[in-house]
Amino acid sequence: MTTAPPTSSAAHTDPTGMVTPASAGPGRRRPRTWSLLGDVRRKPTPYEIVTSRFHYHFRRQPAPFEMSPDTPLNLWYLKHREGSPLQVEDWEAFRDPDKLTYQSYVARQADSEVVIDGIVDQYEARDHDASLDPRWVAALAKIYVPSRFALHVMQMSALYLGQMAPSAFITNAAHFQAGDELRRIQWVAYRSKSLSLCHGGNLGESKPAREVWEQHVAWQPAREVLERLLVAYDWGESFVALNLAVKPALDLVLTDTLAEVAEANGDGLLAAIGRELSLDGSRSKRWSAALARFALEADPQVRPLLEGWVQRWSEPAARGAEALAGLLSDAPRPGPAAAEVATKVRDQHQALLAECGL
Amino acid sequence: MPKLARSQWYDLTRDMNWDLRYVSEEEAFPTDMSDARGVPAQEWWRWDEPYKISYGEYVHNQADKDASVYSVNSAIGRSHIFEDLDAGWRSAIVAHYGAIAVPEYVAGIGESRMARFGRAAAWRNMATYGTLDETRHGQIQAYFAHSLLDKEPRADWAHKALHTNEWGAIAARSLFDDMFTGNDAVSTALQLTFTFETGFTNLQFLGMAADALKVGDVDFGALISSIQTDEARHAQQGEPTLRILVANGQKQEAQRLIEHMFWRSWHVFALLTGLSMDYYTPLEQRNHSFKEFMNEWIVKQFMDQFRDFGMDLPWYWEEHFLSELDWYHHALHLGVWFWRPTVWWNPDAGVSPDERDWFEDKYPGWNDSFGRWWDVIGENARRGEIAQTLPETFPMVCNMCQIPVVTPAGYAAGYLSSTVPHVLDYNGRRYTFCSVPCKWIFESSPERFAGHTTIVDRLLGGEIQPPTVEGALRYMGLSPEECGDDATGYAWAHATRSAPSAAGVA
Secondary structure, X not given: XXXXXXXXXXXXXXXXXXXXXXXXXXXXXXXXXXXXXXXXXXXXXXXXXXXXXXXXXXXOOOOOOOOOOOOHHHHHHHHHHHOOOXXXXXXXXXXXXXOOOHHHHHHHHHHHHHHHHHHHHHHHHOOHHHHOOHHHHHHHHHHXXXXXXXXXXXXXXXXXXXXXXOOHHXXXXXXXXXXXXXXXXXXXXXXXHHHHHHHOOOOOOHHHHHHHHHHOHHHHHHHHHHHHHHOOOXXXXXXXXXXXXXXXXXXXXXXXXXXXXXXXOOOHHHHHHHHHHHHHHHHHHHHHHHHHXXXXXXXXXXXXXXXXXXXXXXXXXXXXXXXXXXXXXXXXXXOOOHHHHHHHHHHHHHHHHHHHOO | OOOOOHHHHHHHHHOOOOOOOOOOHHHHOOOOOOOOOOOOHHHHOOOOOOOOOOHHHHHHHHHHHHHHHHHHHHHHHOOOHHHHOOHHHHHHHHHHHHHHHHHHHHHHHHHHHHHHHOOOHHHHHHHHHHHHHHHHHHHHHHHHHHOOXXXXXXXXXXXXXXXXXXXXXXXHHHHHHHHHHOOOHHHHHHHHHHHHHHHHHXXXXXXXXXXXXXXXXXXXXXXXXXXXXXXXXXXXXXXXXXXHHHHOOOHHHHHHHHHHHHHHHHXXXXXXXXXXXXXXOOHHHOOOOHHHHHHHHHHHHHHHHHHHOOOOOOOOHHHHHHHHOOOHHHHHHHHHHHOHHHOOOOOOOXXXXXXXXXXXXXXXXXXXXXXXXXXXXXXXXXXXOHHHHOOOOXXXXXXXXXXXXXXXXXXXXXXXXOOOOEEEEEOOEEEEEOOHHHXXXXXXXXXXXXXXXXXXXXXXXXXXXXXXXXXXXXXXXXXXXXXXXXXXXOHHHHOOOOOOOHHHHO
């Protein structure tokens, strides 16, 4: 498949992907790179070359964009980005631990899609869908099939975060995450259609799924927190709300717990797809924890701010997850009790916050 | 492979629209970011993209495309191909990277604005691919330019141009911020995708790719033709958006948005592509003129597109746009070459005797209109009086397109009835425009532009100190080594006409 962008033969790549200079000894010429990166001592990595200082508009004077300073979009960015309470001196110093570029993102995801294609292929060859208990399929109609609406809100929210973030190192990670959500949605759609062909009913139609999302009582706490997430317009709050509260909580139910319960109900296919897709969720947690740690190290004074946002969003998110977990009790082999899932959400959330240094 | 074809499940990923309950429509899709022009939410749910692709297909295609283009770059990087390229062509590349690489990256923000604030899930999904595409275009072009730094220090402008106040960078920022970075989702669909990406990117990316291959610049040719395959896909967001606006009584507003951005795109691309194609590309490879490309890729295509959607041709089509095709970029070229220290590339005069024959053929009357100015400049160059060919003052700059006003050259060439720029007094301030459509765009939405200052406004307002050419160059971020100079060391002024049969024999 693809290879990483070639690096200078005078340099070598260490196991973390960082390129170190062949020699930093006296008399050696400084590596030639973008002048805006300043007096660099090591050759920037390909990741840094294509990411550093791309947001020319951040903290630009007199306004982010080259038009009247008081146009709606200038005022929007001045309020929700430059005016956010979440500020550190240099957002350009943040790095995504996965160091993703577009090229490495699509290469990685292409490989992962091959994995899922292979899984689906194997199960389809065994006529897997016909082996599923109709009561399990009925449970999926309530929690799995409509989940694409919730995933779509998380896609939208990641795209907002991407367009508002103060550096391309953050923007790109958020935009790739939005791509991940689109991917998950498409596998939900694929499986929904597939189940409908074998089990009939209206699994392959939009209207019933939308009705569950809009009207089923178990979906409303999640839907409420997701709709409110859409209007969390401060860029910092949108990051904390999505990636440190709402997404980890809902992912735990909609991907991880669902995969466990699927396994117990003979749906190894859904379990295997879920396990592969949860790698995307893990990546989201990695860069999000790294960003929170970065901000705390850059300015310890942001701690109460981050903690306040976490507090504001984590309880509604956990309530949304708990209510959804209740839907799994309808499975022939029921999932863990909703309260148990809620505990797990809170435990995992604590673990994520510990990763964040919060 | 999985059994189901994309067409069997795809619609389920498009139909993810729902009625908001816990927040209002205006809260979730504020007018500032979305501006549905009053078209009701459910009307937008009919949005139907003409081009469909799955995520799996997307990442496979894109990974393959990237692998191919990066390997060309890697191979070329070890060769001397770049050093051997024509000096004028190298200028075209350096100009392109500065004006295009980072703007393409931030077009990803315009795409993510549509992907968040677009009013239909199907649209938001298409724009999500668009967001990823533009991330690719910004990164891959920056990467290619970076690989040139050892051979061409001015490739640094691929990265820094938009951070500076160089006048061309201001013009590019002004265009692209107006078009997408600082625009609402609905306007962006019409102005970025329908107006700009279906026409003008073809011109720069396909037209220049064809020239690149003829010139022997495989690297650049492979790069931009690969980029255009993405543009062709995500550009299709404009069409369904336009259909919904027209179906809901918003044709006039759609017409205005398109007319606004078509004109602005034309001016910046006359500057970028016009000069590159007609003056910087070596004569041997200059088969088609910029005007011919414009006629083929823009005029014909837009006329078809407008007719297909029941839209009217822009009001300025005949009198201003088609007329400018004959003279505007020639006038800009005179100005850019004369004010060459103010640009980050080395303008190629491109007016040797053989080239002048080509201009006379492609633009009949060119020698009498524009050639006569070059006669004087060439005479000065031959006498070694280079100072006579350099500026001591500043031109007026248009308050809309941010490009120097070249009406005197248009008048002298016989295309305009007056040398005088167009002025408008608004809220106690006088604004100057290079053309009637630029003034019209300002007047259509003055609140969007009135608080902005051109580089000359800043000079006159005391923001640029000292108010001299040197002070202005410093303000523009141009070091003495970076200031543009004649690409060929004035070789064109000393060249003689080749023998009539030479081209055929070669």
